[in-house]
Amino acid sequence: MLRRWAALAVRVLPLIVLLGTARAQCPGVGLSAHGRCWYLGDAGASCSATCSAQGLAYNFFVADAGQPMIPQLLGRSPGTKQFSWARSECYVPGGDRFHTAKQVADSNAEDAGQPGDWKVSVCRLACPCAVGDPNAPQKAYPDCVQQGIVYRHAGEHAIFADLSAVGATGCWQNDCKNTDKFNAEDRGVCARTCSTLDECTHWTFGEQEGATKCFFRKSDGGREQADGFASAPRSCSPPQLPDAFVAFAASKVVEPCDGGKNPACPDIAKAITTWKFAIKHLKRAAEGKVDGNTLEYINQILADTDAFAAQLSEENFPVITSNNRQVFQVLNGWLQSQPGATLDPNDASLPNPLRGRFCGPSSCYETV
Secondary structure, three states, X not given: OEOOOOOOEEEOOOOOOOOOOEOOOOOOOOEEEOOEEEEEOOOOOOHHHHHHHOOEEEOOOOOOOOOOOHHHHHOOOOOEEEOOOOOOOEEEHHHOEEEOOOOOOOHHHOOOOOHHHOOOOOOEEEEEEEEOOOOOXXXXXXXXXXXXXXXXXXOOOEOOEOOOOOOOOOOHHHOOOOEOEEEOOOHHHHHHHHOOOOOOOEEEEEEEOOEEEEXXXXXXXXXXXXXXXEEEEOOOOOOOOOHHHHHHHHHHXXXXXXXXXXXXXXXXXXXXXXXXXXXXXXXXXXXXXXXXHHHHHHHHHHHHHHHHHHOOOOOOHHHHHHHHHHHHHHOXXXXXXXXXXXXXXXXXXXXXXXXXXXXXXXXOOOOO
8 A cells, every 4th residue: 555655756847947146144144034044954964054154054954845945056957856854955966956844854854853963975965054153052842932922913924824724713803814913822733734835934822812822923023022932933842743743642532432422422523623633643654654545545535524524413423433434544554654753741832632532523723
């Protein structure tokens, strides 16, 4: 069922459009993008070394795979664009090919330490750098959070997106499918959510209308000092969780429902929301790594579960759970072979299934 995907590659067009980059703001030949100065390192050099050579400090960032940095640094598209592999983009001059980057590296990339220290002998890495002491340690979450700072919408800085998967209340005009905010009990929820939104560059956590909320911004233009608020850029976030790990954990939480509604599974709505969460992450984990037939099965159970959620029925509930479980059982060994994570079940920034709980009827961050 699974296929060897490491050799997959797709051809890309010979020309690209360079978006929003500028060299004048950065030392040497650096490109300014995503609030950082970017450099293409020498083959075999780490990004920490590349940034240090420019008098800058490494500043972790993963550019979207649809708009990678290497073509912009080269001024052209390499002949072949390959799958996302490690946390840094890698250009291989000998084959005129490159890998895009992702938040959680594949295990065979051996990129498990500090991202700035990773290097491969054949790779020229796309390196994000920031002005500062290159020998200073990078602040990790939550030390990177700024207290007493708020990023306000100010009529232009908010991101309005479908946040219904993470927010159920406190949304703009009570519409969590088009909102820049939602109620949350922990600032880590804001940080994790911002890191998944393409446009999000900054987030804020603070009280509004008697409840603590997350706010999401596409710039720091609305920055103000305000007691009781905490804010940070996108890069300030808890470690990203591997999709395969999340999918497997959620599927275990909903096991009591395998036989249908029962005392251990009394709420069909919560069970189905948990299943939708598990399948969504399974699909993300499987894309590009399993064969087409398997992806069709995953897409089918996702569509069926979404349709069932719109019209819940105790009669059909066992059929949905049985179909979902069959697919997860087939992929059980593969899921467990993927990178994992060590979690604190008391971490309020985690979705319910990773704290051993069912999702709520609307989202997986609801208190149940």
